[in-house]
Amino acid sequence: MTKAEITNKDGLKIVVEGTPQEVAMVIEQVKSQHLKKHSISNGSKVERKKESKATPTNLIMEFIDGGFFSKPKELGAIKLALEEQGHYYPVTSLSPTLIRLIRKKQIRRIRDKKRWLYVN
Secondary structure, three states: OEEEEEEOOOOOEEEEEEOHHHHHHHHHHHHHHHHHHOOEOOOEOOOOOOOOOOOHHHHHHHHHHOOHHHOOEOHHHHHHHHHHOOOOOOHHHHHHHHHHHHHOOOOEEEEEOOEEEEEO
């Protein structure tokens, strides 16, 4: 009987016992599973967790999900809320972002006197 121990990155240990052919077959299966996780195309490319980048759109979407827009907010209030989280964007960058979200029907805007208010 042949015996093989396989340990992965997470510390999981697998002990395989059997004929040399059976052990070799199991090792090949483990290798092929590992290669499927790390796709190989023009070199090796490791799969990574999808983390949302800190773009104005993603940050405002987080505000929408968190209920920030349950009451109408001015553009200045949105800018201030982003700054409180450490993200500094000029109003001229936030305005087109909000327009895109309005067109996607993620948020609405209402006219109040001579200013726009954004609400969900």
